[in-house]
Amino acid sequence: MRLLEATGIAKSFAGVRALKGVSFDLGAGEVHALVGENGAGKSTLIGVIAGAVSPDAGSLAVRGRLLSPNSPGLARSLGIAAVYQQPSLFPDLTVAENIAFSLERRGLWRRVDWKARTRQARELLERAGADILPGRLVGTLTMPEQQMVEIAKAIGADARILILDEPTASLTGREVERLFAVIASLRDRGAGIVYISHRLEEISAIASRVTVLRDGEAVATRAIGETSRDELIHLMVGREISTIFPKREIPTGDVVLETRGLGNRAAGIRDVSVAVRRGEILGLAGLVGSGRTQLAETLFGLTPADSGEILLHGRAVRIASPGHAIRLKIGYVPEDRRRHGVVGEMSVAENTSLANLRAVSRHGMIDRGREGGLARKYVDRLRIKTDSIHAPAESLSGGNQQKVALARWLAIAPEVLILDEPTQGVDVGSKSEIHGLMVELAERGLAMIMISSELPEILGMADRIAVMHGGAVAGTLARAEATQQKILSLALGT
């Protein structure tokens, strides 16, 4: 009987199928690695196992016992513990108090024996190989330290099934070694470990089997000795490019925006040198957390750069705020359109004019006629589906909200447009419309920087591709030479 057996798990979010019938199993005393690109469905799958996400279909069994329905409480009582990339600890409580939360099982009114809890916390931290005082506030710990506390919590909860999501992302070499020793000792005591990582060399060091997820499907499970790094990368990307991209070859013009050794300590990017020309789409690829969005935010003045330089039309500029960037004709369509791209409570018209109110004002007053005209122009041009230009932006579908966000930036007549995941979570029809629009804008001489986690989109739309890894550009590929394998290989680092 397997320790954990997931069969045919399916889950959709707002019509997007994140998991399409995934089966996954874990034996006692086994480390089973889970790999896949951004958005392959890893997070959803571990959410299902941990009880945080309820699947639409499929079954989940622990030691033969069917969990239906699963819940975070049930999962925990069966010994399932998850350590996520972002530690979920209480920053204003001490390490001991945080660990105690996972140890407390009984009623709300039971007295907590803090002395015993602190002692236990110290033991657990020791077993996890962490040198942290139990009395420290979690908010004062570094990211790796917080991760160690999470692992100590999981050990304390006597986890039989431990899920580790990118546990080494912020750890140093020695810390990784210590973590591996802890994992090995848990494994030897019969626990099963689901290990998610982008670092393929780590996987071959610690895991016995590896399952590759791609587009919500488990495409292969291999014993670690029978596979190679190349095969795994091939499995991760191996889909055919199914969508036809409307990309046309356009002669590119002069360099519009260029960075030289751009760095930003606060945003975690360093020594970035990229350039984008008139009529060119520069693709920015990389894993989540590789610094793509941070680079965009630096170029837009949200977190001003602290080293290197930005050149606009060959002249060095300092971009200190978004207002500054807008005056320099740089637009930025952010990733999270619902929260940042549009102001949900404002109408389509008000959203369209928001970054360039001067254009619709007369004598310093907003001219509603002009504003309406501007909005109608973009509603027509971008085929935004809305009842009225006075409808609140939040009443539109995701794809149409994205077009409203785009309209706002086109209204400033930009010279550089940064698009952060422009088609993420957008329906297929709007997606190809947005792509068509990007081509049209390129033909008019707009320079674009497109961040995308979708490799086919990057390959289909970009003229050149800069791949980021760890806050720096790991390599730049021309359209002709770029392949999914090359991009992923650069993004994973070597």
Place this chain on the structure above:
Amino acid sequence: MRHSHRREISLAAAIVAIAAIMALAAPGFFTWGNARDLVMANLPVLIVALGMTLVILTGQIDISVGSQFAICSVAAGVFAKLGMPTPVACLAACLVGAAMGAANGALIAYGRVPSIVVTLATMVALRDGLRWVTEGAWVQDLPRTFQWFGRSQAASEAIAMAIAALLAAAIGWGLRNLAAGRAVYATGSSAQAARLAGIRPAHVIFAVLALTGALTGCAASLNAVRFNQVPANAGLGLEMQTIAAAIVGGTAVTGGRGGIVGTLLGVALLGIIGPALTYLGISAYWERALQGGIILAAVAMDAIRVRTREHGSLAVERS
């Protein structure tokens, strides 16, 4: 920010209903004198509520307006006693208010301290500071030109009403027609989205708090000149009255939605209840209870609307 005016219509209907009840039950309620007293008594609330509406629209709150009001009242009296002409003394009191508002605004916008904490502190500190300085003594022996600006009561009241009307019209118009108005709504809806559109939310928040201080100074001055002495404890409970008026008027506590017309109607509805009860011979104790009921009803209506709207947008998403 463009909405269906449903709240304004229901408030107007409620006011009309009360008027109808009064016309049947106590026709003596409708006299010019009564109307004028009603307006004059609520004028300070109205002027401060204009500022409060802006503050709440940006997603903040200012509970120190009552204490600011007391200080500005005393300041107006003291300035007049120092020999300033009454209009100048009033303007100076507005500046005192603006300074206090700016201090609140700086701590909230640039110090990143939550507005409830900052203004709770200034509410207590300003009121107790004033008590300590004045030792509770009223400002007396004011120059004869202070009360009613040295004019007739009717002329002075007309001036006060004109100023209030002008302020309400200017702020209401500005919110709709100036880029600054858009910045207020955008900041309250989502400060991050506003920032990404090139607006500086911190500047907006600072400005509305400073403006609210200035409006409080103006309200305090116009109230002070109705008497020949200035109390040291004016404006008690003003924060609650103005916040209630804005919320009843449809301004969302979470910011980003609402407007001046609603606030004016909110002031009118909450202000008319007390005198109406008196005329109906009902105990004044019921006034607070009724006002509380109205506030609850308004908040409940908001909650229901938000819920239906979320469902609505989800339905669109699925299609």
